[in-house]
Amino acid sequence: MEAIRPVRRTLLRDRAYEAIRDAIVAGEIEPGAVVRDAELAERLGLSRAPVREAFSRLVDEGLLESKPQSYTRVTPLVAADVRDAAAVVAAMHELAVRTAVPRLLPVHIGAMRDANLRFAAAVREGNVDSALRADDALHDVLVHVGGNRAAAATIARYTPLIRRLERRRFGEGGNCRSAGLHDRLIDACADEDADEAVRVTAEIWRALEEQADVVDP
Structure with missing residues (x-):
């Protein structure tokens, strides 16, 4: 025993x-x-x-x-708290992307493309849980390959605050980020263009920060 x-x-x-x-x-x-x-x-x-x-x-x-x-x-869903969390998480994702891009292998690119297909399908179906799981799977590839444990821990800590807003916006008919932006990110990664990948990552998170501006008081 x-x-x-x-x-x-x-x-x-x-x-x-x-x-x-x-x-x-x-x-x-x-x-x-x-x-x-x-x-x-x-x-x-x-x-x-x-x-x-x-x-x-x-x-x-x-x-x-x-x-x-x-x-x-x-806690209530407070715009300032979401913006603060999104700014921190965005910075950590940008760091992860810059570190990960030179290390990515074809299998990683394939995993990101598969995740984005699942993401797009879930958005079309209105399935918020599947969409967020696929979104996590896509970005987790870069966080894992980047290998920065402090960045990964910070992302894990503050992402739940942001997820509350994403779920709410999705339920109100939002698109829960954009499969098109994901495509641009993946293409930049495949081209080993770290600068472009970081720019697209910043754009993804900037859109989320803008959503926080319309949280009800």
């Missing part, structure tokens, strides 16, 4: 964090909603301790706000 070992506490914490984060990003737990550790622990089949740890991390990342001895609730 050596293969059967207790699940590590850190894994339970991560499981709680990912589940609650995803529910907030998806809008299943709406902005302003109060969250309770006991209730979510029961729903997740966990004890309260890993849920509390997840709450602390989500507060630090800006998805929850907490007043001691009073409440913990989902």
Whole structure:
């Protein structure tokens, strides 16, 4: 029975964090909603301790706000917060692209093209979950090949704040970024033109920052 070992506490914490984060990003737990550790622990089949740890991390990342001895609730979707997060994530993606382009192999280009086909199909079908997964898959190729762990960690930390806006805009009929911009990015990568790839990456994120300007107060 050596293969059967207790699940590590850190894994339970991560499981709680990912589940609650995803529910907030998806809008299943709406902005302003109060969250309770006991209730979510029961729903997740966990004890309260890993849920509390997840709450602390989500507060630090800006998805929850907490007043001691009073409440913990989902933060509102604030334009300034989204713009700030988008600016930071954009800079990290630009760094990843510049580093990755000279290292890309045909298999990486192929993976990006496949992801963009899935992205375009999901947008046409109105499938926000599939669109965002495909978008992540495309950009993750560059982040992975770039190999900068600090950039990757920063992107992972702040992207959920941005995803809330993207999901909302998609639901309102937006196109959740552009497959055409992705095509330009992939072509620049295939041509080993790092400067153009960075320019297109900046354009992709600039469009998202502009969307934040029309978030309701």
